[in-house]
Amino acid sequence: MVVIAEDFTVKGGSIGHPNAAKRARLVRLALEQKLPLVLMLDGAGERATNQAERYPNTPNDLQLVADLQGQVPVVTLVLGTSAGHGAITGVFADLIIMLEGAAMFTAGPPLVQAALGVETTPEELGGAGMDSMSYCVVIEEISRVCAGLGLCVTVHNSVGVYPIVVFGTEEQKKKWVPPLARGEKIGAFCITEPNAGSDASGVEATAIRDGDYYLVNANKVFATNGGVADTCLIFSRTDPSAGRKGVSVIVAERGTPGMVIGDLEDLCGVRCNPVSSIRLYDCRVPEGNLLGKEGMGLRIGLVALDAGRIGIAAQAVGIAQAALEEAVKYAKERHQFGVPIARHQAIGMMLADMATLVEAARVMVYRAAIQRDQGKPFTQASAMAKLYASEISSKVTDMAVQVHGGYGYSKSYPVERYYRDARVTRIYEGTSEIHKMVIARGVLEG
Numbered sequence: 001m002v003v004i005a006e007d008f009t010v011k012g013g014s015i016g017h018p019n020a021a022k023r024a025r026l027v028r029l030a031l032e033q034k035l036p037l038v039l040m041l042d043g044a045g046e047r048a049t050n051q052a053e054r055y056p057n058t059p060n061d062l063q064l065v066a067d068l069q070g071q072v073p074v075v076t077l078v079l080g081t082s083a084g085h086g087a088i089t090g091v092f093a094d095l096i097i098m099l100e101g102a103a104m105f106t107a108g109p110p111l112v113q114a115a116l117g118v119e120t121t122p123e124e125l126g127g128a129g130m131d132s133m134s135y136c137v138v139i140e141e142i143s144r145v146c147a148g149l150g151l152c153v154t155v156h157n158s159v160g161v162y163p164i165v166v167f168g169t170e171e172q173k174k175k176w177v178p179p180l181a182r183g184e185k186i187g188a189f190c191i192t193e194p195n196a197g198s199d200a201s202g203v204e205a206t207a208i209r210d211g212d213y214y215l216v217n218a219n220k221v222f223a224t225n226g227g228v229a230d231t232c233l234i235f236s237r238t239d240p241s242a243g244r245k246g247v248s249v250i251v252a253e254r255g256t257p258g259m260v261i262g263d264l265e266d267l268c269g270v271r272c273n274p275v276s277s278i279r280l281y282d283c284r285v286p287e288g289n290l291l292g293k294e295g296m297g298l299r300i301g302l303v304a305l306d307a308g309r310i311g312i313a314a315q316a317v318g319i320a321q322a323a324l325e326e327a328v329k330y331a332k333e334r335h336q337f338g339v340p341i342a343r344h345q346a347i348g349m350m351l352a353d354m355a356t357l358v359e360a361a362r363v364m365v366y367r368a369a370i371q372r373d374q375g376k377p378f379t380q381a382s383a384m385a386k387l388y389a390s391e392i393s394s395k396v397t398d399m400a401v402q403v404h405g406g407y408g409y410s411k412s413y414p415v416e417r418y419y420r421d422a423r424v425t426r427i428y429e430g431t432s433e434i435h436k437m438v439i440a441r442g443v444l445e446g
């Protein structure tokens with residue numbers, strides 16, 4: 001094994017640095033000896049881009065790692081808080097091990113760029129053209145490592161891009177979807193307001209026609225990806241007197257005068273996601289930015305959330321899977337009363353329950369995804385999958401903390417993060433209570 005255990009992602013200005021030659025030597029050694037390469041990355045978002053821009057004729061670190069692909073096994077270990085470059089390097093690696101990074105993609109969304117454009121975004125619009133089943137696997141795997149990034153990818157795809165693909169005009173699709181699918185731009189979905197949460201029909205934002213424009217005033221809160229979003233679907237009233245039928249979706253683009261990105265929410269979990277408020281003050285948005293027709297807002301929201309739920313359910317499974325893996329590992333390592341704690345039956349039973357819950361949730365997620373891929377109704381299946389997966393994710397992460405004892409309650413082990421990350425899956429894209437209402441309706445209507 002060859003380890004490059006230094007600041008691999010050197011700053012743009014240090015390409016001529018002796019470390020660069022050392023890196024090249026170690027990479028050559030790994031290639032010649034066919035040895036696995038472990039890169040310990042202290043990455044910063046802009047560095048790869050800086051290097052590429054400033055020194056277009058010099059192979060940069062990113063190129064170096066891309067070239068290794070398929071030649072020797074590459075493991076990247078991403079350290080520190082700004083794992084932007086580390087993340088993109090990981091895309092080319094066989095395995096990426098990432099420690100929690102608070103600024104992981106606010107610094108730059110490279111891993112996101114690689115993963116975006118999945119879920120049913122057609123290839124002709126720049127998407128990967130994948131089906132829901134593959135999408136679930138992607139979201140589960142990303143969330144197993146970093147739930148905040150999983151949240152970014154699922155919200156972007158399911159509710160940020162998908163509604164444009166389904167309800168957009170040809171012109172709107174051509175304009176917005178390709179850069180979103182390539183990950184050059186990030187999408188956000190903004191229904192929630194201080195007085196409108198579970199009851200989306202209560203939105204107070206307004207979008208009033210003014211010549212060729214809509215004059216938009218809105219106070220949106222808890223917008224996932226809000227801090228970095230380029231296109232924001234703003235649910236607002238085009239006809240304040242029309243009740244539920246007066247809600248429409250206006251696509252507001254970052255930088256439009258009057259649009260202000262608020263402070264990031266100081267969240268309990270999924271902390272690397274820049275969830276923020278977004279305010280629009282007399283913001284003039286061209287009439288061509290109306291998605292679908294006036295009054296279609298709630299329908300667009302329902303279609304998006306139907307799909308989105310499957311992604312959140314997959315995220316919940318990913319977090320629970322990570323907690324299970326950590327618990328198994330710890331139970332084998334930790335000795336009490338002269339034996340590994342795994343040998344105590346109470347711990348074994350807990351691990352058995354955890355594994356069973358995770359597997360059951362995964363099957364439900366896959367079932368919902370398959371029904372969707374087969375063009376069958378999937379509202380009931382996706383609501384059940386979201387409800388069950390999010391509930392068991394809290395349960396399984398709680399058990400993982402228990403298996404770790406006091407250490408599970410400290411930041412020395414990742415399970416406390418999984419515990420925090422899992423909790424929110426019971427809240428966003430519809431709380432558990434709202435999902436039970438949806439399921440009950442389905443059950444009663446047959």
Ligand SMILES: Cc1cc2nc3c(=O)[nH]c(=O)nc-3n(C[C@H](O)[C@H](O)[C@H](O)COP(=O)(O)OP(=O)(O)OC[C@H]3O[C@@H](n4cnc5c(N)ncnc54)[C@H](O)[C@@H]3O)c2cc1C
Nearest residue numbers: 189190191192197198222223224427428429430431433434
């Ligand atoms: C990290 C994070 C990211 C988010 N991302 C987004 C996003 O990208 N876009 C967006 O628009 N929103 C987003 N949200 C908001 C989220 O969707 C809402 O928090 C959620 O829908 C609940 O709304 P609320 O917080 O206003 O709670 P409320 O609706 O006020 O609910 C409070 C409690 O009352 C219960 N309740 C409400 N109505 C009923 C009822 N009829 N029957 C029984 N119980 C009921 C709820 O289940 C809950 O337990 C995000 C939230 C978080 C925490």
